[in-house]
Amino acid sequence: MIDIEKEAARIAEQGESAPRLARDPVNQPMINNWLEAIGDEHPGYTEVAPPAMVQVWTMAGLHGQRTLDDPLGAMMTILDEAGYTSVVATNSDQTYHRYLKVGEHLSVTTSLEDVTGPKKTGLGEGWFVTTRSTWWVGDEAVAEMRFRVLKFKPARKPEPKPETPRAQAIRPSVNRDTEYFWEGTRLGELRIQRCGGCGLLRHPPGPMCPECGATKPKYLVSEGYGVVYSYVVHHHPQVPGRQTPFVIALVELDEGVRMLGELDGEPSIGRRVEVVFTKVDDELTMPSWRPRADR
């Protein structure tokens, strides 16, 4: 067993690596290539380099080798040996002290700041490795970077997700006060509670009318038309029985009450919609909305 924390402490104790000199000085052709690749059309980068290029100048090149005292390389080797074979960069925070001028020749030093783990992540169990690099022109520090990678054991590929039919969707609980609604959807009717005493329309329903106190609720069957009062486009997390993204709309029915439902179509507030019914099984039929052409 490799004691990762002990190895990390040993590498951290070695402090900063020796300065490693950039292959080339800061130069205009490389600046031009970089600006083109990034799509940065800022006209100011003649004689000075874009600050975000700093890492470019000290890249080792296609066939480059890490130096022996490079702490990130040393830590990667140890984690490889411990079975944490995959790597993904997670954070990179750079601080620029000044612009770099064409002709300046950079060197870089790196130290190991922190190794934490093992952590369970979506990618698999792994260790977060944080290094701090400083770029120098002579003995002047010109830029710094805190860089974090996750070195992980790839989790076994999950089984391909099965289709998520509506049958997996969350089911409503139904009780004496609400069963008329779900009876209605089974019959293709969108029912709105109407007080048997004063006629108040109410959704969501309840057993006692808050206006007149009557406990004899009845219902009317809605025409099924309304307008979008508000809506949400749901992206994360996954919702049982649904493919993301999807739209949930709060619809104000022409009868005056509001009701939630999925909207199959481009949402906007004020858009006219109509109800559709989708049978899930013999017990449950869900109402939802679809756009309706303006009359």
Added chain:
Amino acid sequence: MNAAIVGIGATDFSKDSGRSELQLAAEAVRAALQDAGLEPSDVDGLVSFTMDTNAEIAVARELGVPELTFFSRVHYGGGAACATVQQAAMAVETGAAKVVVCYRAFNERSGHRFGQVQSAAAANIDNSWSYPMGLGTPAAMVAMFARRYMHEYGATSEDFGRIAVIDRKHAATNPHAWFHDRPITLDDHQSSRWIAEPLRLLDCCQESDGGVALVVTSAERARDLPNKPAHVRAATQGSSVDQFTMTSYYRDDLTRLPEMGVVARGLWEKSGIGPSDVDVAVLYDHFTPFVLVQLEELGFCGRGEAKDFVASGALELDGTLPLNPHGGQLGEAYLHGMNGIAEGVRQIRGTAVNQVAEVEHVLVTAGTGVPTSGLVLGQG
């Protein structure tokens, strides 16, 4: 009220505490008692709020609290944070208990995640009008309000983002914050992914593991204890017409939080102060849009004007209404508002990491979109 918060305690705030929720609760309560200069044997009351798995009696057992004469659990999740202090203060005032500890502890990230769809919640008949329709996460439920608020007042995603930027700025200088040293820019907010449009990732608070506890006793007893007491000037709950939890979509107006209006009226009336007397505002910030609505409900600005109030810089530490100096739940940790109350106490004591000068009154609010509560804490 004749009561004060005399002790605060917390565990570390993390994404994986590595210990049980009961241990987190016991650690937080023990730390709060130590801070108060009291012993577990002094405690005779315990209060928490729903969605906490730690029974009052279980916490008492771990602490070695021998006898309880008052125990209570307030409803509606995060909306109850400040109500725990109200319950404790009422117990102290009526003599039901002498020393009451309010606590909250959970593994909300490594254990049961609050941001996921809570399929079991659909068993509640109220939720049968939302969850089966695909509306099953707190973010999506708040997004429905936010979309309408944007439509009516012209607020934008950037207006919401400014709240996240302020919270993260304050968290950046708070070593206890999960996002210590990790400020964000408005561009970061704007480029963060959609969770439930119009909410982006950085509009949503984190999920945290941790625990917080507060010790409440009488103002007289507080005088004999080591810390400067944070006096409970007012504490109130609020629920309003046609109230649901998270889905009060059937009222006339979707751009308001009338239950917070009830809290505001109660707080100003009972404390005798008004919005202009508040030196620090710790506003519940599980999702950014509701911070704007709270500013309006509490009377810091007019309806629809919160976006301009926020953009004016009023919420900065040197502004007229410093917001969440600890970094809030977006920046420090999501302990359902209890860490915000602890910050209120530190601001009164003068010991906060981002201390505001000359703090006389701190306003603290609890969860929004649900029946809620609020506190005014003050100097002696």
